[in-house]
Amino acid sequence: MKLEMKVDRYPGDPGEFITVVEDRCTACGRCERFCARGVWERVGTVYRPVRIEDCVECGACWNVCRDDAIVFGEPRGGTGVRFSYG
């Protein structure tokens, strides 16, 4: 059985709930390494959440960022990932 990352999403714009303080990013790449969803990518000298639409809001990137470069908020109410079966 091949693992498929099946997740649903609520309709609506979740907003920019993850942003990077680029002055602080040292491009260590830990955000990309711990992200299971491939959200992060190196762009020039910093990392950015270039595929934020794939994010499931777990917060791994924020927790492992040792440079305090990631601002991790919440999607707007009633938007973003929707899990089934809990």
Place this chain on the structure above:
Amino acid sequence: MATGTYDLIVVGAGCAGPAAAKTAAELGLKTLLLEKARVPGEKNVSGTCLNSAALIDPDLHYLLDGPVEREIREMRTYHIAADRTTVFHEIPARGILLLSIRRDHFDAWHTEAARAAGAEVRLATTVTDVLEEDGAICGVLTDGGERLSARVVIDAGGVNSLVGRRAGLIPKREGHDMILYVTAAVHLGKERIDERFGDCIEYYLGPGIQHKTWPWIFPKREVVTLGTGGYMDEELIGGAVPSVNTYMQNFLDLPVVRKKLEGGTIVAWGLHLEFDESLEQRVRDGLILTGEAGGFVAPFLGQGMPEAFFTGIYAARAAAAAIAAGDVAREALEGRFEELLGENIFMQAFRHVAATNKKSILSKPDEEIAAMMQNVVMGGGFITNVLHTNWMRGAAEGDLGPVQEAYDFLEFVQPYREIGGDFETLYNERQARRKAR
């Protein structure tokens, strides 16, 4: 800008939030429960098995009215090493061991129970910040721009809760303090689950399928959920493991698992962080952290739902007492909250089990753990490991102290002995009433 004033605002409608809101409303507090999902439970990923050793507490009996997927009575543990696989089949209690649930159904039901008790509920509402006055938390700000005031705020917003972070109580965590795990729900249909799993949950330990944690398969009515992952240290990801999904794929590829899931389809995937230690501080003036936000998860076991129910209820009681006394400062809130926690045998017992297991597990490589657990002949469970670890240490050092500790601990885990016919009768009565409704 809209405003509102409450005695108590509870943020998050997972396990702790509705328990807190229901309790507070019943105690006569003007209570508001806020939840970011459209349906409570739809932002949650968890193990979804409620432990009867907690549910026998009268404070939690009302939860037996909720929607249950399957009653669990037995557990199997597969220890897979290079040369042999050992399977332990345990029946640790005389009755229902766990209740398997779906969080998207159960949390929604629980939230309605809070509403029925008199709490105001607002769904699809994200809290973006806390309100502070003279160093005390006095409310929250929502994404709709509302400033909502309260005498006390209860944070039930989960592992990365913005409330706890903004209040300066939840730090960043990784390494051996945080677990990253992935879940998959496989639809098999009721008949195949009855046949292959029945009323038994399964744990696995094998090469390449976890990083110092315990992959599991929990059966529900129509689907089984699988979970695995590991501690967020430097070995979790890298080399042959580009992502935590690799552990899950290897788990699905185990011959024994492949056979059990034959004919099934993956219908859902989930990802979750789980804090695996204690927070230094859980209370501030006007604020109590509960559930995962407060770090109330039994480390290593990852069990957090009962802790969330209990801490939600206790926080509401502490808040009500403090409001009645006109003093919601940290000392007043924390004193009563800690007192109630200290009286809870279930939480104290599981913290002990968890801490002992975590210590003995994290000091060894996965292969050694598999071999060690294969030698725990008395049943192979986590509780047994605590007994075994203390007993063997005492025997090796010729010291009766650890052996006595093992005996004392056996007394301490009596809640499991209590799960018998009475609990089952209570459960059946409550579920029958539910079905009649």
